Structure formats: structure tokens, C-alpha cells
Amino acid sequence: MPYICPLCQTPLLQSLPAQSYECANNHHFDIAKEGYVNLLPAQHKKSKEPGDSKEMMRARRNFLEAGFYQPLAQAITNIIDQYLAGIPKPSILDMGCGEGYYSRQIEILAQHGSLDLHGLDIAKNAILAAAKKQSTAHFIVASSERMPYSDGFFNLLLRVYAPSNDNEIKRLLKTKGYLLTVTPGPRHLWQLKEFIYQDTKEHDTQAPLPEGFENIASQKVSYTITPDQEQRMALLQMTPFAWRATEQATHAIQQAKNLAVEIDFILTLAVKN
Ligand SMILES: C[S@@+](CC[C@H](N)C(=O)[O-])C[C@H]1O[C@@H](n2cnc3c(N)ncnc32)[C@H](O)[C@@H]1O
Numbered sequence: 001m002p003y004i005c006p007l008c009q010t011p012l013l014q015s016l017p018a019q020s021y022e023c024a025n026n027h028h029f030d031i032a033k034e035g036y037v038n039l040l041p042a043q044h045k046k047s048k049e050p051g052d053s054k055e056m057m058r059a060r061r062n063f064l065e066a067g068f069y070q071p072l073a074q075a076i077t078n079i080i081d082q083y084l085a086g087i088p089k090p091s092i093l094d095m096g097c098g099e100g101y102y103s104r105q106i107e108i109l110a111q112h113g114s115l116d117l118h119g120l121d122i123a124k125n126a127i128l129a130a131a132k133k134q135s136t137a138h139f140i141v142a143s144s145e146r147m148p149y150s151d152g153f154f155n156l157l158l159r160v161y162a163p164s165n166d167n168e169i170k171r172l173l174k175t176k177g178y179l180l181t182v183t184p185g186p187r188h189l190w191q192l193k194e195f196i197y198q199d200t201k202e203h204d205t206q207a208p209l210p211e212g213f214e215n216i217a218s219q220k221v222s223y224t225i226t227p228d229q230e231q232r233m234a235l236l237q238m239t240p241f242a243w244r245a246t247e248q249a250t251h252a253i254q255q256a257k258n259l260a261v262e263i264d265f266i267l268t269l270a271v272k273n
């Protein structure tokens with residue numbers, strides 16, 4: 001069983017008929033009708049509805065479903081195919097999976113015929129949306145600060161623009177398991193930033209690696225997209241710098257004619273030694 005109790009860390013077992021998960025200490029967690037499990041106890045929440053709001057999740061889904069980040073999904077899947085090829089039914093966890101776009105794409109694109117796909121996010125609305133669209137994957141509501149899975153369960157952890165905890169990453173991965181991180185490269189969304197900052201600078205934003213991990217491959221995925229007005233607004237909302245945009249800058253981004261925007265991702269693959 002992959003899950004452990006978020007309250008007492010003992011293994012969670014499915015009750016029969018499969019309606020809930022239970023631990024030896026009688027803690028119960030219902031399986032929602034969409035198939036996901038909420039393993040975020042109220043006492044571990046810092047706010048009533050933590051994580052991205054429903055509006056942010058919808059904007060992200062519309063933008064992603066239009067295919068703008070499909071080359072990234074393909075690059076992620078290629079790495080999975082290449083590095084997990086010899087492993088029967090490898091387990092993969094998308095940490096901070098949002099509404100589950102990458103998990104769905106991996107299932108569609110993978111050459112590896114049998115993957116055990118998992119996704120976790122702190123936002124319940126996002127997990128509900130993810131579970132509704134992909135019944136073959138396993139989604140839970142939980143924080144990446146405490147991920148309620150047993151030690152060494154996963155072959156690969158995927159971290160796409162999401163918060164994470166080094167100790168938890170280390171605990172969840174098998175020895176020789178992989179951490180695949182996606183971060184923005186220096187030119188990412190350059191043309192949006194030009195509207196927002198007086199002096200746009202190229203930042204290199206490689207995520208630091210947890211101790212005991214070794215980088216084994218890195219790759220850039222760069223191309224240009226031309227989103228329409230509505231999609232540009234959704235894209236802006238997905239960025240960490242949206243809050244810096246003045247009303248004037250937001251309006252200018254929306255009104256710009258045929259604005260081509262550079263996409264620049266860095267994929268870093270590390271192995272746990
Ligand atoms: C920038 S979004 C990235 C979503 C998705 N990986 C993507 O690229 O489309 C960050 C996600 O992390 C989630 N999140 C924020 N804090 C979290 C936490 N402590 N644990 C798990 N997820 C968290 C948010 O709800 C949101 O879905």
C-alpha cells in the first residue's frame with residue numbers, strides 16, 4: 001500500500017467495499033466518489049482552502065489544454081521512457097500536480113505501457129478536477145511538506161513549479177530513484193516581463209538539489225507561443241510575477257497584437273544515491 005496515515009504514520013489499508021482508508025489506530029479517510037483521497041487533516045491546514053484557487057486552477061487548465069506546454073510534457077515523458085524503461089510498472093508522483101495536466105499527458109504519450117501514476121496537491125479543487133479527468137491515476141489532497149506515502153515507494157518524483165521538502169523527497173524515493181525538476185530558464189515569458197518590469201533581467205533559476213542527490217542530466221526546452229488575449233491573461237495569472245503587474249501593464253498585455261512569447265524551461269534530472 002502506498003499511503004500512510006497523516007496522523008500517526010502507520011500504513012493505511014483500504015476497507016472493503018473500498019470506501020475509505022483506515023490505519024491500525026482507527027483513523028478513517030473517505031475515498032471521494034471521484035476516486036481521490038483527502039489526506040490533509042484540518043489541523044495540518046494553515047488556511048481554509050490552501051493552495052491555488054478554483055479560478056487559478058481553471059485558468060491553468062484552459063491554458064494547458066490548449067497545448068502551449070505540450071512540448072514540455074513530451075520532454076518529461078521522454079525522460080520517463082528513457083530512465084524507467086527497464087522497471088516494471090514504475091511509480092511516479094507529480095508533487096503539486098494542480099489539475100493533473102502532466103499526469104494525463106504522461107499517460108497519453110508514454111511508450112512505457114505500464115506506469116503507476118500518482119499526484120498530490122494541497123488544493124482540493126485541483127485534485128477533484130484531476131481525479132475526474134483521469135481515473136487511472138491516484139490523486140490525494142496533501143501538502144508536499146508531509147507527503148503521506150510509505151518510505152521508498154516511488155521510482156520518480158516530478159516537481160513542476162511546485163513547493164517541495166527535501167527530507168520528504170529523500171524519504172519517498174527508492175535508492176537510485178529520480179527527481180525530475182522543471183524550472184523557468186532565463187528567457188521564460190520574457191515578453192510578458194517586459195510589460196511589467198522597468199528593467200527586465202535574465203535570471204537563472206535552477207532549483208537547489210536535496211543533499212545526497214546527484215545531477216545526471218539537464219535539458220532546455222525553448223520555443224515561442226502566440227496565445228490569444230484570453231489565454232495571455234490566463235498565462236499571466238499562472239506566473240509568480242502576476243501580482244507585480246499594474247492595471248496598466250495588464251491591460252497592455254491583453255491588448256497587444258499577436259504577441260509572441262518565449263517559453264524557456266530547464267529540466268534537471270537527479271538521482272538519489
Ligand atoms: C504554480 S502551480 C503548478 C501546478 C502544476 N505543477 C503545473 O505546472 O501546472 C503550484 C501548485 O502547487 C500547489 N501547492 C502550493 N503549496 C503546496 C503545498 N504545500 N503542497 C502541495 N501543493 C502545493 C498549488 O495548489 C498549485 O496547484
Ligand SMILES: [Zn+2]
Binds near residue numbers: 005007009024025026
Ligand atoms: Zn492513524
